[in-house]
Amino acid sequence: MSETDNVKKPSPESIQEAADLLNAGQLVSFSTETVYGLGADATNDVAVASIFEAKGRPSFNPLIVHVPSIDAAKELVEFSPLALKIANMFWPGPLTMVLPRRDTCPVSKLASAGLPTLAIRVPAHPTAHQLLTACKCPVAAPSANPSGQISPTTAEHVRDGLGDKVSLILDGGPAEVGVESTVIAVTDEKITLLRPGGITREDLEKATGSEVAVASKDSEITSPGMLLSHYAPSCPVRLEAKSKNEGEAFLGFGPGSEDFETLNLSPKGDLKEATANLFAMFHQLDKTNAKTIAVASVPNAGLGVAINDRLKRAAAPRG
Ligand code: TXA
Ligand code: MG
Numbered sequence: 001m002s003e004t005d006n007v008k009k010p011s012p013e014s015i016q017e018a019a020d021l022l023n024a025g026q027l028v029s030f031s032t033e034t035v036y037g038l039g040a041d042a043t044n045d046v047a048v049a050s051i052f053e054a055k056g057r058p059s060f061n062p063l064i065v066h067v068p069s070i071d072a073a074k075e076l077v078e079f080s081p082l083a084l085k086i087a088n089m090f091w092p093g094p095l096t097m098v099l100p101r102r103d104t105c106p107v108s109k110l111a112s113a114g115l116p117t118l119a120i121r122v123p124a125h126p127t128a129h130q131l132l133t134a135c136k137c138p139v140a141a142p143s144a145n146p147s148g149q150i151s152p153t154t155a156e157h158v159r160d161g162l163g164d165k166v167s168l169i170l171d172g173g174p175a176e177v178g179v180e181s182t183v184i185a186v187t188d189e190k191i192t193l194l195r196p197g198g199i200t201r202e203d204l205e206k207a208t209g210s211e212v213a214v215a216s217k218d219s220e221i222t223s224p225g226m227l228l229s230h231y232a233p234s235c236p237v238r239l240e241a242k243s244k245n246e247g248e249a250f251l252g253f254g255p256g257s258e259d260f261e262t263l264n265l266s267p268k269g270d271l272k273e274a275t276a277n278l279f280a281m282f283h284q285l286d287k288t289n290a291k292t293i294a295v296a297s298v299p300n301a302g303l304g305v306a307i308n309d310r311l312k313r314a315a316a317p318r319g
Contacts, residue, residue, distance in 0.1 A: 001156045007169045010127040014170060019134035021167045022047075027054055029144040029158045030131050031172030032123040034094045034181050034198055035279065036152040037066065037141030038166065039131075048108045048140050054165040057147045062113040063140040064096050064181070065120050068132035073120050076105045076138060082210065083186040089207050092124035094177050094198030098185040111140040121181055127172030143180060144169075148318075150231050150282045153178050157283055178276035179306045184212070196306040198275070230313040231279070233286040233293055237315040241294035249290035251281060253298045262288070265296075271303040278307055282314070 001007060008014040010031075018028045025047040028039050038054065040047035042065045052060055067073050070087050077099035079087065086097065101107070101118045112118045123129065132139060143151040144158045144166070152158045155171035182197035184204065191212045193201055201212045244250040244260040252261035254269030263281045265274035285293050295315075300308050 001154065001159075001171055003171075006164075006167065007155050007159060007171055010130065010170050010172050014168075015127070015130045015134050018131055018168050018170055019136075022131075022135045022137065022139060025050075026167040027051065027165065028131070028168050028170065029152075029155075029162070029166045030141075030170040031125050031127045031155075031175065032066075032141075033125045033128075033175060034123070034177045034179060035175050036144040036155065036158045036169075037128070037139075038144035038158075038162065039066070039139040039141040041135070042108060042111050042138040042140035043106045044137075045108045045110055048110045051140060051142065054162060055142065055145070055147045057142075060110060060113050061142075062115055062119060063111045063142050064183075065107055065111060065118055066123055066128065066132055066139045066141055067120065068129055069122060072132075072138070073122065076102060076107060077118050077120055078102055080186060080188045082189060082191070082208070086184075086186060086191070086204075086208060087122075090199060090204075091122035092129065093122070094124070094181040096121040096181045096183045096195075096197075098183065098194065107138055108140070117185070119183060125172055125176075127170050131170065148230055148232055150233055150286065150314075151180065151279050153276075153279045153283075157279075160283075174276075174280070176276060178278055178280070179310060182306070185215075196309045198303075198306070200302045200305065202302060228313060229316040229318045231282070231310045232314050232316075232318060233282050235286070235290055236292045237311070238292050238294045239311055239315050240297045242296070244294055245292070247291035248294045249285045249288050249292075251285060251293060251295045253296045257296060261296075262290075265298070265307075271299070271307070274298060275303045275307055278310060 177198040183195035252264035
């Protein structure tokens with residue numbers, strides 16, 4: 001996408017401008033490897049409140065706080081030995097950990113919805129890293145889309161969805177992973193998966209040698225921001241579709257639907273490619289004025305768990 005007054009490619013000047021805007025309490029959207037974030041200085045109550053206002057979030061769900069390094073994270077939250085091991089293995093990257101806030105943690109209580117814990121992440125995208133280093137403050141950032149709608153994987157999606165509600169959009173190109181980070185809670189010895197995402201449960205179990213429990217409604221720790229209807233295009237979504245009905249757009253996966261598909265998440269059936277395409281293709285199909293978006297079934301293993309999680313919410317009854 002070409003540069004405009006409030007969409008800029010990352011450069012030393014635009015990164016510094018974005019950092020200055022954050023420090024002045026403004027909202028800045030920036031690339032991460034998962035989806036584009038809508039960032040504010042996490043220590044500034046008013047700036048954090050303006051995130052909820054810009055997104056039109058119905059309630060004050062807790063947000064993820066982004067920092068440039070493990071050392072910066074250590075100033076905000078307490079790491080158990082297991083949490084530190086995971087940080088060393090997966091950061092920077094598409095993983096968020098929910099950990100106890102330190103007594104001295106300067107992050108606005110609004111960002112963590114008054115909880116004693118904080119969700120924290122060190123993103124890998126160079127633009128995010130440069131911005132977090134330049135602004136010298138932790139940055140609270142949900143995905144940069146109006147509440148409930150499809151998450152943005154390009155600067156154009158952010159501009160179309162939030163337009164003039166952000167002071168600056170740093171355009172670091174299309175997001176490579178394409179879905180939000182995996183969110184886990186880590187206590188002394190236990191890992192609980194709160195939101196499936198760019199790092200799979202199998203990745204975590206293999207790397208840590210620990211079992212990863214999956215949060216349920218009855219779990220001790222839950223993810224308060226996981227609304228059932230979310231990531232939704234403007235028209236209804238039909239899942240497990242095998243064919244295309246009159247007036248529908250068909251989103252395929254793998255071979256077999258060439259004759260009638262509108263788009264295909266991955267013609268060769270590759271889950272990584274499908275994850276990267278998911279939100280961008282939803283954005284594209286949303287513009288076709290289709291009556292319904294019909295989506296082929298996607299295997300529910302590995303990255304397919306995150307894809308199916310997002311599809312289920314996109315198809316859920318709207319609140
Ligand atoms: O990929 C991502 O994670 C993107 C990019 C911008 O980093 N960010 C993102 O943030 O998706 P957000 O705020 O939309 O997602 C926050 C998720 C929600 O599911 C929320 O419930 C959970 O993290 N969460 C945040 N703080 C929590 C806490 N203290 N305890 C449990 N869950 C928490
Ligand atoms: Mg979101």
